Amino acid sequence: MAPLSDYEFAIRPNRSWVRVDWRGLWDYRDLLLLLVRRDFVSRYKQTVLGPAWFVLQPVLMTLTFTVVFGKVARIPTDGVPPVLFYLCGLLGWTYFSQNFQSTSTALVSNAALFKKVYFPRLVVPLAAVTSNLMAFGIQFTTFLAVYAFYSRFTPDGGRFGMEWTALMLPLIVLQIALFSLGVGLWLSALSAKYRDFQHLSVFLVQVWMYATPVIYPLSNVPEQWRWVSILNPMTVPVELLKQVLLGTGSCEPAHIAVSIAGTLLTVVSGLLVFQRVERTFADIA
Amino acid sequence: MKSIIELNGISKRFRLGMLGARSLREEVENWCGRLRSGQQATAPGARDFWALRDISFAVEHGEVLGIIGSNGAGKSTLLKILSRITEPTHGEALIRGRVASLLEVGTGFHPELSGRENIFLNGAILGMNRREIRTKLDEIIDFAEIEQFLDTPVKRYSSGMYVRLAFAVAAHLEPEILIIDEVLAVGDAAFQKKCLTRMGDVAKGGRTVLFVSHNTSAIVNLCSRCVLIEKGKLTADGEPSEIINSYLSRDLSGEPVLEFQEKGGEAFFNRVTLARDDRTPSANFDFDESAILLLDFTLRRNIPGMDVSFSISDTTGERLFRSTSVMSDPPVIVENGGTHSLSARIPRSVLLPGRYFITITLHRPNFEIFDRHERAITFEVTNKGFEYYSYSPRQVGRFHADVRWTSNNTLQMRI
Helix, strand or coil: CCCHHHHEEEECCCCCCCCCCHHHHHHCHHHHHHHHHHHHHHHCCCCCCCCHHHHHHHHHHHHHHHHHHHHHCCCCCCCCCHHHHHHHHHHHHHHHHHHHHHHHCHHHHCHHHHCCCCCCCCHHHHHHHHHHHHHHHHHHHHHHHHHHHHHHHCHHHHHCCCCHHHHHHHHHHHHHHHHHHHHHHHHHHHHHHCCHHHHHHHHHHHHHHHHCCCCCCHHHCCHHHHHHHHHCCCHHHHHHHHHHHHCCCCCCHHHHHHHHHHHHHHHHHHHHHHHHHHCCHHHHC | CCCCEEEEEEEEEEEHHHCCCCCHHHHHHHHHHHHHHCCCCCCCCCCEEEEEEEEEEEECCCCEEEEECCCCCCHHHHHHHHCCCCCCCEEEEEEECCEEEECCCCCCCCCCCEHHHHHHHHHHHCCCCHHHHHHHHHHHHHHHCCHHHCCCEHHHCCHHHHHHHHHHHHHCCCCCEEEEECCCCCCCHHHHHHHHHHHHHHHHCCCEEEEECCCHHHHHHHCCEEEEEECCEEEEEECHHHHHHHHHCCCCCCCCEEECCCCCCCEEEEEEEEECCCCCECCEEECCCCEEEEEEEEECCCCCCCEEEEEEEECCCCEEEEEECCCCCCCCCCCCCEEEEEEEEECCCCECCEEEEEEEEEEECCCEEEEEEEEEEEEEEECCCCHHHHCCHHHHCCECCCCCCCCCCHHHHHC
């Protein structure tokens, strides 16, 4: 047990703008790990297929897209086999949308907990982003298996290929994690005060997918409108994943800079809003 | 040595309008209103409610402090501030030690996880790290008496097992400061006793404990000092048995007589009085004492179908029952113009100890409300010796029913 003086702290009305309790977060790192474990273990309890759902969900989604957008709507896929193209697009998007869903309800769905016990509230969204990362890992493995199949056993094998920049993958994932955390923090803070945003966010995430080059390549967006697409910070990471994993994409360095700036702005402002709301959240919940 | 907890002028304000989550539309309307009138739509402070006002005291290392007060006095708000769940509006508290607070048993339990997994999760939520939990694991399992169900999801536990496990985790926290709110009112009597013993051990172990409870005997037995909070203010501080005696025998705050200004309209109340059997006004009744509600009102003309009613609600705002003059047996019909006086007897041994509000209405049912006073009278039912005292509504419900039990065995036994 730590000596007394080590834990002296003051509770007083806080009027400063930013106060993120970094040290508290570190003290509660075990809680973060346990919450990650809880999310992961509890998600598929009492299911027959269990963790196989982590693989099945994106695969089923990909098949749906292949039929609807590939066969029926005939949206081009930059010359890549549609299955691979959608699986790759969904890789980044699913991680984003799962983070979005679990962090945007972080405050409201844990209200009962937050009204009864103190721990740094940021632990909850951070745990959500971390546990979704595991799902991403499983999904990525699935992608690799499908990729290996297509490049070896189909005539399309030579039309796409990973580039050495695939080593940048962790950075791209980090950007998605940060951006989704930022958006999630914003929405969870807003919906803590106004439940309207809970309804809005369900709709938002659906529309957002169509605004992001998940089912179509960025090259399919008319040149004069491409800048609009770039203003969506999710466009670049999703397109970049296709670029580094399949070698087809149209991201330019300037696009990447805009996207990173947007991400940083979102995550910093999200932290700011979130920690202002969390302090009195117990009173309004 | 410095005090382990120091409170300097802690105040907490709630904006009544803000208590529930407001919808965006209301907020936008509010903003527009402010813009148009150039200032706030409602007078500032009009809807403020001070849950705590200027609370200052210090707690020394190793002290076991009991906090008492009626429901809604601000005890729980104080604990929430000290456990960092919410912030004070003014003032500051200095805490010189690691705090663990136990405002509810089983906070954060996940029904799908096993007992063992929940021990770790709950322990971490309460501020323990994995190493601490691992060293305590056997003790916790022992205390909870759930060894054979350790790997069963807690959703399959009986409520008794659930509570035992939850308390066991909490009881093995080893912070320097332990904050406990009324959590001992769970489980069966044997387990409650075990918990109290454990609390006593914690206290003797030199830890500082803040303890809110309605169980006055527990406070007297466990605490070395006691503070009384009334209407958000600290009104007494000292030796537990003295404070509790004066608290239990105090004259209660509620005003038993309320006179109303005469106002327009065809029917209105003049006065409402809550009184004892001998008609002396009172706002404090013993559990086995009946109360009489006296209603004086005026009808300006003959109003056919006129009905007088009152309803009683509790501190959660829930209406417990309503009674009307027309529906009483035999019915009391008052329709003629003039001044009237009715009395209604609220039977004894029905309302459990606690605080209640009376709302009175003059109306023609389903047609017209002539006069209505929400929460006109506040009164308290206290308990001297009846054992409902230490239980929560979850266990005993909201009413006492005078159920007669008889044994059908007697005859057979004799044969």
